Amino acid sequence: MSVRRLAKEQPESFAFNKKSEAEIKFWLAKYPEAKKASAVIPMLWIAQKQEGWVSEPAIRDIAGRLEMPYIRVYEVATFYTMFNLEPVGTHLIQVCGTTPCMLRGSGELIDVCKKRIGKQHEISADGKFTWIEVECMGACANAPMIQLANPDGDHYVEDLDGAKLEALMDDLAAGKQIKYGPQSERNASEPHGTKVLTDPSLYDGSRAKKIKLPNTGKAEG
Ligand code: FES
DSSP states (O other): OOOOOOSOOOOOOOOOHHHHHHHHHHHHOOOOOOOGGGGGGHHHHHHHHSSSSSSSHHHHHHHHHHTTOHHHHHHHHHHOOOOOSOOOOOOEEOOOOOOOOTTTTTTHHHHHHHTTSSTOOOOOTTSSSSEEOOOEEEEEGOOEEEEEEEEEEEEEEEEEHHHHHHHHHHHHHHHOOOOOSSSSSSSOOOOOTTOOOOOGOOOSSSSSOOBOOTTHHHHHH
């Protein structure tokens, strides 16, 4: 578990904008007034989506609105790696470094990030990228993979290798739309080169074998 602290440089103040306020209203409506602290994660997430990261004034504002001690909101923000505690580039690349992704080449992805962006959490010189290593994101069947967070949303990009990631970063830097999901020929996490359900022998009976029915001594026709 990495140590997560608030950024050294913080803005003077924070205020939710109109769009965020509408989302907050939606989330607060889900909880009884006495349990409104349950909206702490959505509120932090809304702040992050508005600013790109969660600042100290944002944590303070959320604590006030949810009538929670500041330290409780701070604990949530610093515990979950989904919250960026410092500004990030336009495209945040979260590389999964857990065992299945590591065995399938996430080290290569990390090397590309180091070469093109720099150290974890830093913003690239052109302001377009930041990268961090994260733990399993539940897409191990498509290892190695990244999650890409940018103004377009949060997307998984899977079945990667170093060359594919470099090509994607070229396209992103040039402002091109990229294909999200698997970067291989397969759909979702189906087996590579699958013939499932397309092989005629599945339907023409040629695979059928006579079997002996149990306890009868008879063969099924
Ligand atoms: S190990 Fe990478 S998604 Fe699970």
